[in-house]
Amino acid sequence: xxxxxxxxxxxxxxxxxxxxxxxxxxxxxxxxxxxxxxxxxxxxxxxxxxxxxxxxxxxxxxxxxxxxxxxxxxxxxxxxxxxxxxxxxxxxxxxxxxxxxxxxxxxxxxxxxxxxxxxxxxxxxxxxxxxxxxxxxxxxxxxxxxxxxxxxxxxxxxxxxxxxxxxxxxxxxxxxxxxxxxxxxxxxxxxxxxxxxxxxxxxxxxxxxxxxxxxxxxxxxxxxxxxxxxxxxxxxxxxxxxxxxxxxxxxxxxxxxxxxxxxxxxxxxxxxxxxxxxxxxxxxxxxxxxxxxxxxxxxxxxxxxxxxxxxxxxxxxxxxxxxxxxxxxxxxxxxxxxxxxxxxxxxxxxxxxxxxxxxxxxxxxxxxxxxxxxxxxxxxxxxxxxxxxxxxxxxxxxxxxxxxxxxxxxxxxxxxxxxxxxxxxxxxxxxxxxxxxxxxxxxxxxxxxxxxxx
Numbered sequence: 001x002x003x004x005x006x007x008x009x010x011x012x013x014x015x016x017x018x019x020x021x022x023x024x025x026x027x028x029x030x031x032x033x034x035x036x037x038x039x040x041x042x043x044x045x046x047x048x049x050x051x052x053x054x055x056x057x058x059x060x061x062x063x064x065x066x067x068x069x070x071x072x073x074x075x076x077x078x079x080x081x082x083x084x085x086x087x088x089x090x091x092x093x094x095x096x097x098x099x100x101x102x103x104x105x106x107x108x109x110x111x112x113x114x115x116x117x118x119x120x121x122x123x124x125x126x127x128x129x130x131x132x133x134x135x136x137x138x139x140x141x142x143x144x145x146x147x148x149x150x151x152x153x154x155x156x157x158x159x160x161x162x163x164x165x166x167x168x169x170x171x172x173x174x175x176x177x178x179x180x181x182x183x184x185x186x187x188x189x190x191x192x193x194x195x196x197x198x199x200x201x202x203x204x205x206x207x208x209x210x211x212x213x214x215x216x217x218x219x220x221x222x223x224x225x226x227x228x229x230x231x232x233x234x235x236x237x238x239x240x241x242x243x244x245x246x247x248x249x250x251x252x253x254x255x256x257x258x259x260x261x262x263x264x265x266x267x268x269x270x271x272x273x274x275x276x277x278x279x280x281x282x283x284x285x286x287x288x289x290x291x292x293x294x295x296x297x298x299x300x301x302x303x304x305x306x307x308x309x310x311x312x313x314x315x316x317x318x319x320x321x322x323x324x325x326x327x328x329x330x331x332x333x334x335x336x337x338x339x340x341x342x343x344x345x346x347x348x349x350x351x352x353x354x355x356x357x358x359x360x361x362x363x364x365x366x367x368x369x370x371x372x373x374x375x376x377x378x379x380x381x382x383x384x385x386x387x388x389x390x391x392x393x394x395x396x397x398x399x400x401x402x403x404x405x406x407x408x409x410x411x412x413x414x415x416x417x418x419x420x421x422x423x424x425x426x427x428x429x430x431x432x433x434x435x436x437x438x439x440x441x442x443x444x445x446x447x448x449x450x451x452x453x454x
Contacts, residue, residue, distance in 0.1 A: 079280025188235030
């Protein structure tokens with residue numbers, strides 16, 4: 001059955017497929033109790049593959065509203081909990097997920113949705129995570145490991161081993177003992193990496209996964225694969241424990257752990273010390289939406305203003321003490337848009353449903369947040385920047401929200417805030433935002449870069 005993010009949970013279908021028991025109501029009740037335990041016990045951030053450069057406040061994987069209806073949260077992926085599996089598909093489509101990558105500036109992942117259609121979502125996310133971790137580790141060096149090579153000959157090779165040499169001479173030998181350290185690519189780490197890569201390649205027979213990486217990193221991965229034969233046995237736990245990671249190779253540690261899970265055919269397990277009984281891998285669609293909106297804004301303001309993303313980090317706080325230099329309330333707006341004259345537009349991406357019902361956005365917390373941003377970045381109360389909350393245009397056929405129809409909204413200070421829903425296709429979203437009349441004054445600004453944050 002198909003379950004998509006941010007939609008009501010198909011309780012009857014899921015309970016009939018996954019829960020035993022006589023009678024529809026008993027199965028429904030068992031499913032409701034399972035969902036309640038899942039919502040309370042498993043923290044989404046422990047199973048989530050991070051995409052952006054900053055953390056986003058986690059939400060429950062599933063939750064119930066005031067009317068008792070169970071909903072799927074904003075995460076996609078696969079998880080297993082108490083013997084039952086749950087796969088959440090992206091309601092915006094796998095193409096939308098693919099197009100918001102690369103995961104970071106090292107892994108230039110570019111995957112068409114049709115190539116993963118029908119594949120396990122867990123496999124897809126594990127492959128992306130593995131490529132991401134390899135890219136982070138291999139940007140410095142290959143996974144070479146120092147091995148101690150012992151020699152007994154008539155010449156010294158490396159460092160003289162005095163004790164072994166004494167024992168040799170005492171036994172009547174004319175040889176000397178020596179040792180030297182050599183870096184080798186054929187080691188437990190490389191063997192595990194090569195086996196995991198070949199395992200992942202089987203999930204995507206129509207693709208060359210080396211093309212998911214830039215050429216320099218793809219070359220390094222190819223060197224590892226070439227050094228490890230297909231029949232090379234997997235390293236034992238003892239051999240892996242004996243590996244000494246250096247300051248350059250320590251980034252391979254998480255890749256080794258993930259490679260072990262992939263080879264064993266498991267999901268990403270929670271910490272061993274955790275009491276939680278779930279495993280899996282999730283992707284936060286709110287992070288993907290934030291990346292998508294950034295691309296759209298950069299295209300809209302490409303010739304008129306600089307778009308600064310919140311993940312670049314700011315040194316801005318809402319409060320500072322008159323008595324000391326201490327500051328409180330660090331501010332991290334998603335996007336700051338402006339020039340050397342200051343911030344002209346503060347925008348936040350919201351992966352929520354904008355509507356008129358009480359349980360829909362705009363949420364009170366979001367309004368307080370934007371009020372704080374606009375207060376902070378105002379030159380004075382007569383020259384406050386404009387605010388914008390950007391929501392996705394859902395695929396449902398509900399009537400347009402009166403909130404968006406009555407833009408812009410005005411705070412008592414005079415600062416303006418608008419609520420915008422944009423299409424989830426890039427070209428359409430750029431065209432839609434560019435055509436909005438209330439943005440024309442900002443779009444006509446001179447192309448002068450904003451001052452960098454201190």
